[in-house]
Amino acid sequence: MKNISKIVESKTAYILILPAVVFILLFSIIPIGESLRYAFFDFQLNDQAKSGLYINANYNIALYDETAFYIRSFLDMEEEVVTKDETKLQIDAIRNMLDEYDQYMLNNISSPDMASVVSVNNEKLAYVTKIRDNIMSSLEKLYSFDEPFVCEEDMFAVASELDTAIISSNFSGLNNFKSVLTDTRVHSTVGFTLIFTFISVFFELCFGMALALIMNKALKGRGIIRTVSLIPWAIPTAVAALIWSYLYNGSSGIISHLFAWLKIIPEPTELLLSSTGSLWAIILADVWKTTPYMALLLLAGLQTIPHSLYESSSLDGATKLQQFGSVTLPLLKPSIFVALLFRTLDAFRVFDLIYVLTGGGPGGTTESVSIYAYKVMFAQTRFGYGSAVVLVMALTVGLITFAYIKLLNVKLIND
Amino acid sequence: MKKVLSILLTVIMILALVTGCGSQPTTQSQQPSEQPSPSKDAESPSAPAEKTKLTFAVQADSTDALNQLIAAFNDSSELYTVETVVMTNDSGNMHDQLLNSLSSKSGEYDVISMDVVWAGEFAAAGYLQPIDELLAAKGWKVTDFNAGSMASGKYKGKNYVLPYFPDLGFLFYRSDIVSSEDAQKLESGNYTWADLLAMAEKYKGQGGTKYGHVYQSGQYEGLVCNLNEFTANWTDVKGGLEVMNQFTKSDVTPKDILVYTEGETHNAFLNGESVFARNWPYMNGMAASGEYTVKGNQVGFAPLPGGGTVGGWILGINANAKNKAGAEEFLAFIAGPEGQKINATVGSYLPGFNALLTDADVLAKNALLTNQGFSNALAKTIARPVVANYSEISDQIQIKAHEYLSGNGQLDSAADTISGLLK
Secondary structure, eight states, X not given: OHHHHHHHHHHHHHHHHHHHHHHHIIIIIHHHHXXXXXXXXXXXXXXXXXXXXXXXXXXXXXXXXXXHHHHHHHHXXXXXXXXXXXXXXXXXXXXXXXXXXXXXXXXXXXXXXXXXXXXXOHHHHHHHHHHHHHHHHHHHHHHHSOSOOSOHHHHXXXXXXXXXXXXXXXXXXXXXXXXXXXXXXXXXXXXXXXXXXXXXXXXXXXXXXXXXXXXXXXXXXXXXXXXXXXXXXXXXXXXXHHHHHHHHOTTTOHHHHHHHHTTSSSSTTHHHHSHHHHHHHHHHHHHHHHHHHHHHHHHHHHTTSOHHHHHHHHHTTOOHHHHIIIIIHHHHHHHHHHHHHHHHHHHHTOOHHHHHHTTTOSTTTTOOHHHHHHIIIIISOOHHHHHHHHHHHHHHHHHHHHHHHHHHTOOSSOO | OHHHHHHHXXXXXXXXXXXXXXXXXXXXXXXXXXXXXXXXXXXXXXXXXXXXXXXXXXXXXXXXXXXXXXXXXXXXXXXXXXXXXXXXXXXXXXXXXXXXXXXXXXXXXXXXXXXXXXXXXXXXXXXEEOOHHHHHHHTOXXXXXXXXXXXXXXXXXXXXXXXXXXXXXXXXEETXXXXXXXXXXXXHTOOOXXXXXXXXXXXXXXGGOSEEEEOOOSSSHHHHHHHHHHTTTTTSHHHHHHHHHHHHHSTTSOTTGGGOOHHXXXXXXXXXXXXXXXXXXXXXXXXXXXXXXXXXXXXXXXXXTTOEEEEEEEEEEETTOSOHXXXXXXXXXXXXXXXXXXXXHHSOOOOSXXXXXXXXXXXXXXXXXXXXXXXXXXXXXXXXXXXXXXXXXXXXXXXXXXXXXXXXXXXXXXXXXXXXXXX
């Protein structure tokens, strides 16, 4: 009895963290593992031979049945128009062939549960490959006769499905990762995303710091200033992006006309229709939107600095600027680090702002990695390749974090 | 305080349990009332008590045609009753939503409506049931239906779709500005893009207009449709891109033509800002409504020099449909003469069943069909490529073309890439 209670006591900690472990497993580890698994296959939905994760060879028997049905009905149509006996003999020969193969499918390949895709061993794989070759060659022989055939093109198009029915393994090892690394579109999107991330985070840090210092001062109406400055951050990104797209609009946008009048840009249409114009347009919208968030993170850090430090430094005769350099900045370093890290990771994954504002245009010059990954996975349904793109993106984010830790020399977790 | 809270929670949970269990008997008690009345039972004792339910995935219809279509089918069918599942009006999202359902081999939708460019992808993925057997059973031929729509649904020798309503791009012009001589030339279709550019320059500014010609040139699917027309169905990619660039750079088009979609196009044309516009038939309905500066009687129609891109919606059967026989019956109903007539007369859609193009009731509701310029346009339709990876190809065409037109890329590189993609 004592022993049991001892065990329970010693394991209490484990029991208590169990729900959290289950939660992390369900919502983080398993999806990431699954995505990793996809990345090792040439997995794409718009091709029946690749729309699954196949390690072994398979045969799509439903597609064979459908193809055989079509070949027979095309043969019927041809039989009505052909004139020579030898052609008719060839048509009958193909029919007999199909009958024989149907029987083979029924006896050897069909599964009792009528599944449409059945796994096949090497011997059966060789046989279905032979079926494909035999049918193709006898069709070629048929159409070599000089007859007024009516559906030659359709016949070969349909017969090509015999090839689609043979599903060989689509395990591709590291090929997806190799092609991600050589994909020029990945290069250009990563390049754009990095430029966007560093420029916009730099400005956000500068403006955010200024805003935080203002909010930290005991001014009159501090509450109002804090509330008002947070408004841009509180507006949903998609809505804000839509408003900015009206402001940047080449024919009626206020900002584009203002900039053109100030000679910052040559034409009002430049903002959304040239690659540099739209890069800066996106950065401006992002800086406007997320500076308050940066300021909020820095403000939290500012408030942890004890007031006594400022008092003692001013007694020692330090100017305001010296105070900022020797007291505020060093003590704010952990907060700056956290804020920079959060914003960089966030900016690197930018999606909604660009998707609504430019859709990746003009000519794909403002396409971020997330937008490209979304297009590959959901619009083009290339899940295997898309997973590889996303994993490479995750790796890049990890590298950026590592670089920050090294550069700023901050300990992420205090021992 | 804690005690009160826990008692409150317990009470809520008990209540939830009671009502949760209680809801079942109520639904059961409702069911008998839905069953056919005794007199009907006496008439057809062998008929099943409940009709089999079919689902139809479709976008909301701003007209009453869809409702009437479903009601007509439900009244006439002995065995089936159809329920519509209204999908989002954003085509891109609807595509992703359908794909999600179809790729999981779900049979939740029996009949699905699709944008013309999705059929190749869905057919290649094995999500659609070929309809050749259905055509044979009904005694219909492929040529009985709109050619462009059928071409969009033919993949590897098999037909997978029937038209729901076809759509096509064509030229709108201001008949109160363009001279009758030029109008005749346009309507006949015997003109080139250079002729159109010259006319746009000639008439620009007359009748209070600001622009000569507007069309869709933003980086989205509309650009592919327009490029299809400029390149005469991709037969002259380089020449087409060059002409499109001439239009972009000239002062007959708005400065921001490269962001134009259908919305900007109809705003510019219907507010009297442009002499010419390339758009879909819906813009004629807007002009005819009389709510805009430009009224129906100020608008003329003509084919485009390179032919008009086919758009619109097509219908197919889910390969994993729970009830294929029912799905076929419903598909034959809406795509056949009965359903298409309702669609054409109630909703003023173009009929996809060709025999209806000369039907008196349909002509009375579709003034466009009696117009010579429009009929010429209808005879000159061209389809976008029918391939399994259409969205990938379309995406790259958009990027390359937009890059060149916006001055960020070279003509040769754009033309070579696009020609390579289409091979």
